[in-house]
Amino acid sequence: MAAATQIETVTITVNDLELTVPKGELIVESVKRLGFEIPIFCYHPRMKPVGMCRMCIVEVGFKQPDGSVRKMPKPQAACTLPASEGMVVYTDTEAVHRDRKGVLEFLLVNHPLDCPICDRGGECPLQNNTLFYGPSTSRYVEIKRHLPKAYPLSKYVTLDLERCIQCGRCVRFTEEISGDSQLAFRFRGANMQPSTFGLMEFESKFSGNVIEICPVGALTSSKYRFRARPWDLQTRPAICTNCSNGCNVWMDYRVDKVVRINGRTNEAINEEWTCDRGKFGHDFYNSPDRLNVPLVRRGTALVETNWSEAYSDCIRAFTSSTNTAGLGGNANSNEDLFAWKKLFNEGFKSNELDYNWTKVAPIADPTHAKPSIASIEDAPSILVFGSSLADELPIVFLRVRKAWFKNGAKVIVAHDQATDADSFAELVLNYQPGTEATLAQALADAKAGKSVEAAAKLTGVPAEKIAAAAAHLTSSTAIITSHELLNRPGAHDALGALKGLGELRNYALNANDQGAAEIGIGTGTKRSAQILADARDGKLDALWLLGVDPFEVCEDHDLVQAALENVAFLVVQAHTKNGAFPYASVVLPMTAPAEADGTYTNADRHIQRFGAVLPAKGEAKPAWKAFSEISLRLKPGRPWFNADEVGRALGAEVAAFANHSFNQLPTEGLPLV
Amino acid sequence: MSLGIYKGIVKPITSGLGITYRRLKHKKVTVSYPEEMREQFPRTRWRHFLTRYESGLERCIGCSLCAGACPARCINVVAAENTDEARYSPGERYAVRYEINMIRCIFCGYCQDACPTGAIVLRKNFELADYHREDFIYTKDRLLEEYPGQSDEPYTSNRKEWAEARADEKRR
Numbered sequence: 001m002a003a004a005t006q007i008e009t010v011t012i013t014v015n016d017l018e019l020t021v022p023k024g025e026l027i028v029e030s031v032k033r034l035g036f037e038i039p040i041f042c043y044h045p046r047m048k049p050v051g052m053c054r055m056c057i058v059e060v061g062f063k064q065p066d067g068s069v070r071k072m073p074k075p076q077a078a079c080t081l082p083a084s085e086g087m088v089v090y091t092d093t094e095a096v097h098r099d100r101k102g103v104l105e106f107l108l109v110n111h112p113l114d115c116p117i118c119d120r121g122g123e124c125p126l127q128n129n130t131l132f133y134g135p136s137t138s139r140y141v142e143i144k145r146h147l148p149k150a151y152p153l154s155k156y157v158t159l160d161l162e163r164c165i166q167c168g169r170c171v172r173f174t175e176e177i178s179g180d181s182q183l184a185f186r187f188r189g190a191n192m193q194p195s196t197f198g199l200m201e202f203e204s205k206f207s208g209n210v211i212e213i214c215p216v217g218a219l220t221s222s223k224y225r226f227r228a229r230p231w232d233l234q235t236r237p238a239i240c241t242n243c244s245n246g247c248n249v250w251m252d253y254r255v256d257k258v259v260r261i262n263g264r265t266n267e268a269i270n271e272e273w274t275c276d277r278g279k280f281g282h283d284f285y286n287s288p289d290r291l292n293v294p295l296v297r298r299g300t301a302l303v304e305t306n307w308s309e310a311y312s313d314c315i316r317a318f319t320s321s322t323n324t325a326g327l328g329g330n331a332n333s334n335e336d337l338f339a340w341k342k343l344f345n346e347g348f349k350s351n352e353l354d355y356n357w358t359k360v361a362p363i364a365d366p367t368h369a370k371p372s373i374a375s376i377e378d379a380p381s382i383l384v385f386g387s388s389l390a391d392e393l394p395i396v397f398l399r400v401r402k403a404w405f406k407n408g409a410k411v412i413v414a415h416d417q418a419t420d421a422d423s424f425a426e427l428v429l430n431y432q433p434g435t436e437a438t439l440a441q442a443l444a445d446a447k448a449g450k451s452v453e454a455a456a457k458l459t460g461v462p463a464e465k466i467a468a469a470a471a472h473l474t475s476s477t478a479i480i481t482s483h484e485l486l487n488r489p490g491a492h493d494a495l496g497a498l499k500g501l502g503e504l505r506n507y508a509l510n511a512n513d514q515g516a517a518e519i520g521i522g523t524g525t526k527r528s529a530q531i532l533a534d535a536r537d538g539k540l541d542a543l544w545l546l547g548v549d550p551f552e553v554c555e556d557h558d559l560v561q562a563a564l565e566n567v568a569f570l571v572v573q574a575h576t577k578n579g580a581f582p583y584a585s586v587v588l589p590m591t592a593p594a595e596a597d598g599t600y601t602n603a604d605r606h607i608q609r610f611g612a613v614l615p616a617k618g619e620a621k622p623a624w625k626a627f628s629e630i631s632l633r634l635k636p637g638r639p640w641f642n643a644d645e646v647g648r649a650l651g652a653e654v655a656a657f658a659n660h661s662f663n664q665l666p667t668e669g670l671p672l673v
Numbered sequence: 674m675s676l677g678i679y680k681g682i683v684k685p686i687t688s689g690l691g692i693t694y695r696r697l698k699h700k701k702v703t704v705s706y707p708e709e710m711r712e713q714f715p716r717t718r719w720r721h722f723l724t725r726y727e728s729g730l731e732r733c734i735g736c737s738l739c740a741g742a743c744p745a746r747c748i749n750v751v752a753a754e755n756t757d758e759a760r761y762s763p764g765e766r767y768a769v770r771y772e773i774n775m776i777r778c779i780f781c782g783y784c785q786d787a788c789p790t791g792a793i794v795l796r797k798n799f800e801l802a803d804y805h806r807e808d809f810i811y812t813k814d815r816l817l818e819e820y821p822g823q824s825d826e827p828y829t830s831n832r833k834e835w836a837e838a839r840a841d842e843k844r845r
Binding site: 121150 | 741
């Protein structure tokens with residue numbers, strides 16, 4: 001970490017105010033410390049400066065020994081100018097104002113000014129800067145550049161070349177951040193245009209970000225296209241529940257319909273980026289298949305009913321036998337999971353709950369400290385083992401890439417297939433499928449100085465490569481694996497061998513898997529596959545599916561189908577009709593994540609609050625509320641009234657969650673105790 | 674007849690009638706609405722209309738600027754994309770829904786000011802009374818339809834004929 005090192009500082013003067021800043025800091029950043037604003041287009045704090053748009057020009061001079069200031073003859077671009085001793089910067093002089101007007105007039109020469117129909121209109125940096133710093137008219141009367149409008153770059157991104165001001169943010173993003181280098185500039189001068197190579201489809205797992213960083217409406221979202229204007233929208237903070245990373249997002253909705261997801265800055269989680277899976281994967285909120293009312297099976301048909309009848313059916317089935325089980329998954333809040341466990345343990349006298357669908361169980365001790373995702377940046381070397389990060393945990397992939405790109409970390413990738421991380425890896429260990437444990441053991445052996453010839457033959461990775469990889473492994477190496485590894489043979493052996501080689505992280509893949517593990521779901525005697533097998537064999541009297549579609553998470557569809565057909569009583573609690581719906585005895589509508597207050601634990605044990613953004617659909621209830629009401633019918637007591645109370649009860653029972661209830665959490669979340 | 678009655682009753686009445694008599698010579702300032710109607714001032718702002726180009730395409734591009742400018746928040750615009758098969762307006766975008774809540778509207782004319790294409794205009798038809806609340810939500814169809822007072826010409830002209838023709842149409 002850089003905090004401990006001595007930072008060399010210089011004193012500069014900004015608009016006659018003295019300021020001490022780190023040597024070499026860019027002027028555009030330095031002036032922010034004093035609260036001055038410099039208009040920018042191409043500069044982005046997370047990418048290298050290029051000075052393409054010239055919007056940030058300022059007057060710069062140097063203090064002379066006699067105290068006078070000698071100005072540079074020409075204005076300078078603040079985004080490429082490092083601070084040095086005695087530098088004097090003026091951001092607010094007549095000359096600067098005149099130059100800014102000139103730059104904006106120039107940028108607008110070819111800009112079509114179709115703002116009324118542009119999706120960026122209303123939140124457009126070019127509009128804002130023109131309004132604040134630009135000229136009110138243009139002297140340009142000639143015909144503007146005409147290029148294709150609304151060119152579909154990919155199924156998510158629409159490109160309007162006329163609007164492009166050639167700042168290069170999108171091109172630099174694919175080169176520096178996402179690393180897929182899909183975009184590049186073609187042609188020169190006014191005709192320069194960002195494009196994919198050979199006009200192929202823009203295939204990126206992070207393409208949504210270029211929409212957000214584009215300072216004009218050149219890159220717009222195909223899904224959001226013409227859906228709303230910014231002033232039609234309401235925006236609230238939300239958490240993405242499409243994977244276990246728990247990215248912070250802004251959810252934009254119009255008349256109770258989600259129309260757009262944008263990245264929200266949280267340095268500990270996702271910086272400001274989103275992946276396409278998260279940014280464009282929220283259609284289910286507006287799905288016509290949403291469940292609105294409780295349903296019970298009468299004869300062969302599911303009929304609409306009220307909650308109390310649905311509850312009675314559930315209670316009858318689950319209290320008449322203790323041979324019952326529950327399966328969860330995907331995106332349930334900590335509150336839901338805790339209330340679920342409590343209902344099963346105390347009300348139904350059963351502990352056969354599982355959330356995990358991998359072949360073997362995750363590491364037994366779920367509370368082992370997990371280093372934060374942000375700390376990957378500081379690791380000198382990183383081993384990505386058996387995980388295709390860009391597919392499984394896209395935002396962790398960005399951190400790994402940043403560690404390599406910014407801090408020069410040595411990245412070693414071990415996988416049985418080619419992965420996106422290979423492009424910047426120091427070493428790629430491409431092993432034979434199924435030899436994960438052997439390779440992990442070989443790495444440990446090589447580090448201990450033992451021969452790895454036999455393992456090399458078995459895994460198909462040359463012994464020199466294994467030795468070279470082992471040489472990079474130190475105690476501060478970040479070893480990144482995911483629960484995907486648990487589907488491979490010898491997963492526990494592999495994890496055991498890796499544990500000694502550095503800081504091991506075994507990231508869960510679904511939104512709140514980590515929370516479920518901490519709460520103690522999955523501590524029963526049977527794992528999910530065993531529960532399904534029992535159901536198939538008619539050994540299970542009742543099964544509760546909490547917000548999970550077993551057809552989606554379990555590869556063995558025949559087993560799932562047989563299980564759902566043969567189980568005597570099936571409760572499907574979900575927000576949308578899923579594969580298990582036709583087999584249900586009782587269907588309980590549940591709120592989707594954005595429709596109820598809740599907290600979510602992400603893969604690195606960071607717990608975050610997700611306040612209700614949208615109203616609940618129909619009669620749908622948060623799952624914890626349904627569990628609480630069933631508990632009350634079994635045994636009178638005081639009900640929980642809100643998510644915070646459930647969270648406090650959870651904190652009182654599970655030490656890790658103490659003081660982490662909904663109202664106690666800050667906006668940016670907290671790591672678990 | 675005592676002096677009291679004369680002073681208290683007869684004199685006030687006759688002097689009052691005298692005023693009435695003198696006014697009879699003046700020109701009338703009232704009109705017998707609804708048979709007659711006074712001409713509206715040139716820049717009167719009443720009922721909204723959505724206008725079309727001469728080609729028949731709608732001027733409205735669904736940009737929602739009117740909704741953004743509206744201080745009463747009474748305009749709702751939902752936009753969609755034109756295709757070559759179904760073209761409503763010249764550009765890429767058109768309004769698939771355009772609704773004004775006339776009960777909320779304060780007739781300030783900001784929507785007209787904000788409109789970049791001159792699509793929404795406030796004209797001189799002030800007879801907006803209706804019987805049902807739902808009927809005050811003016812939909813795109815109603816805003817686009819032919820109606821007296823839509824042009825810049827005085828609202829009074831041909832009004833009777835139009836109303837009779839309209840009534841005939843309804844009866845049929």
